[in-house]
Amino acid sequence: xxxxxxxxxxxxxxxxxxxxxxxxxxxxxxxxxxxxxxxxxxxxxxxxxxxxxxxxxxxxxxxxxxxxxxxxxxxxxxxxxxxxxxxxxxxxxxxxxxxxxxxxxxxxxxxxxxxxxxxxxxxxxxxxxxxxxxxxxxxxxxxxxxxxxxxxxxxxxxxxxxxxxxxxxxx
Numbered sequence: 001x002x003x004x005x006x007x008x009x010x011x012x013x014x015x016x017x018x019x020x021x022x023x024x025x026x027x028x029x030x031x032x033x034x035x036x037x038x039x040x041x042x043x044x045x046x047x048x049x050x051x052x053x054x055x056x057x058x059x060x061x062x063x064x065x066x067x068x069x070x071x072x073x074x075x076x077x078x079x080x081x082x083x084x085x086x087x088x089x090x091x092x093x094x095x096x097x098x099x100x101x102x103x104x105x106x107x108x109x110x111x112x113x114x115x116x117x118x119x120x121x122x123x124x125x126x127x128x129x130x131x132x133x134x135x136x137x138x139x140x141x142x143x144x145x146x147x148x149x150x151x152x153x154x155x156x157x158x159x160x161x162x163x164x165x166x167x168x169x170x171x
Contacts, residue, residue: 005078006067013075014063018096021123022055022103029115036112048109055102058088062096065089076138083143085150090163093154097127131156 065087066073070080074096088095101124108116139147153164 002071002081003068006071006073006080009073009075009078010063010067013073014059017074018059018100018103022059022100022107025119026104026107026116029119030107030111030113032111033113034111035114041112044109044112048106048111051102051106051109053106055099055106058095058099059103061087062089062099076134079142083139083146083150085146085154085164085166089150090154090160090166092159093151093156094127094131097124097131098157098159101127128157 062084063074065084066080069086070082070084072078072080092098101120104120104123105117108114108120136151149166150164153166154160
């Protein structure tokens with residue numbers, strides 16, 4: 001039964017939090033209008049599309065992992081029972097936050113919109129402060145040495161080139 005609540009809660013939180021931060025607010029800023037039409041911007045648009053696609057896939061994978069492996073949600077009101085350190089978490093400690101920022105930056109590049117890019121930087125700063133001031137101390141208190149080992153092997157923001165070998169379960 002907990003898994004059902006975790007899946008439903010994660011789906012709801014996905015729509016409310018990243019849906020607002022990486023969907024509604026960038027739309028509100030840009031109305032999805034292209035700001036630049038110069039040909040040299042095309043490679044940046046392609047890169048932006050790749051960021052949006054990769055960020056979306058990473059976000060969906062991470063949310064599913066929280067529900068299925070962690071038996072909880074990313075929302076602090078219904079946290080996971082288990083520390084999630086598989087999948088993309090073997091490369092970077094905060095793949096959800098990295099994914100949301102990638103989607104926002106990707107949208108800014110696609111649209112050529114500096115305000116969306118600035119918003120992406122502010123979102124990252126907010127995530128950083130939340131992670132350092134609340135999330136990491138909470139995870140240390142909840143998962144202790146397991147989380148400390150994870151922090152020692154996986155960077156907060158910069159992905160590793162190879163998966164962290166500290167956990168055998170790749171799935």
